[in-house]
Amino acid sequence: MPAHTRSQFARTLLATPPSTAIRISSPSALERFVLRANAESHVGLAVEELEIGFANSVSFAGETLRRCLQLVPNVADVILDLPPRTPSNILQHVTFPHLQLFKTNLPHYTLLDFLEAHVSLKLLILGSCGSPGECAFASLSHVDHIVDLEGPSQCISHFMGTRLVRLTAHLSYDWYSKFATRSLPLSIHLVVLSMEFLPDDFQVLNSISQTAPSLRKLKLMENGIPMRRGSSSRRVWNDFKGWAMSLRKLRLLEELIVVTPAKLVRHSGDVLEEKELLGRWLTGRRNHPGSPSDSYLYHVGLWYGSQDLGESIISNWYKVGVTWARSVHNGQPHPASLT
Numbered sequence: 001m002p003a004h005t006r007s008q009f010a011r012t013l014l015a016t017p018p019s020t021a022i023r024i025s026s027p028s029a030l031e032r033f034v035l036r037a038n039a040e041s042h043v044g045l046a047v048e049e050l051e052i053g054f055a056n057s058v059s060f061a062g063e064t065l066r067r068c069l070q071l072v073p074n075v076a077d078v079i080l081d082l083p084p085r086t087p088s089n090i091l092q093h094v095t096f097p098h099l100q101l102f103k104t105n106l107p108h109y110t111l112l113d114f115l116e117a118h119v120s121l122k123l124l125i126l127g128s129c130g131s132p133g134e135c136a137f138a139s140l141s142h143v144d145h146i147v148d149l150e151g152p153s154q155c156i157s158h159f160m161g162t163r164l165v166r167l168t169a170h171l172s173y174d175w176y177s178k179f180a181t182r183s184l185p186l187s188i189h190l191v192v193l194s195m196e197f198l199p200d201d202f203q204v205l206n207s208i209s210q211t212a213p214s215l216r217k218l219k220l221m222e223n224g225i226p227m228r229r230g231s232s233s234r235r236v237w238n239d240f241k242g243w244a245m246s247l248r249k250l251r252l253l254e255e256l257i258v259v260t261p262a263k264l265v266r267h268s269g270d271v272l273e274e275k276e277l278l279g280r281w282l283t284g285r286r287n288h289p290g291s292p293s294d295s296y297l298y299h300v301g302l303w304y305g306s307q308d309l310g311e312s313i314i315s316n317w318y319k320v321g322v323t324w325a326r327s328v329h330n331g332q333p334h335p336a337s338l339t
Ligand SMILES: [Zn+2]
Pocket: 108, 128, 129, 130, 131, 135, 136, 137, 154, 155
């Protein structure tokens, strides 16, 4: 029965369990939530997932945001997508004892104390650095609790050598270097890596094999940034001997996905040409369809451009016995970028 009076409306509210997932998409919605949670503490205490997203808003009250964060101490998942001028101390005196996932676009220098203090945090997704010079994470310590990380290459490199198991590394457009993996310390725990690389980064796979020798799943995404002047049309995956040698160093690798806007084979989608390419990647030799017998690799995914067909090709190859067979093959509308 619909509520007609204020007392009936109040009774209806009391009968409705407070939501465990809250999404706030404007400063006014933030103020409404804070007003209600201030008046009824169980509303804030019930929240386990909080998403605040109004990055395009010009202004909002920082104190209201901090109050909101203080009213939801039981959250496990927090997403904060905030305007550029968000006060840098917004996370001060904010504690989430059960925090598991934290995704934010806040500048990295505002996150140091928060990340070190929240030892329950497992999954961290970061936006751009926010600092023109060296990332503040250079002085980071005590972050062994974070096992799954996504963010710009040059910033998340400071987490390597910890207990990271899964890593997704994006190239920064303001950090125009191809040496994304060169200076990374050894990360023996890393088993899943997704990484963007530049077209002329010929050492990317070799660097990865030295940095993360325990990888089981690797996704390499060639970034669509235009080739720099003076670069050749040679690609890392054209260097068959080097590519095969690096793959062999990744002894535990089970799955490899390669994404590129370039054509991988002469006739896009041709099964024989793809198989020949695969054989050369795995052995470094021509006309060799197999892979080393001690290899755990059983799946190779290819997502590549096709100028002749005007679409992208997605092919999935699986090891069957000692040879390889293509099980899934799709032509997809060519996206502007494959990353
Ligand atoms: Zn940074």
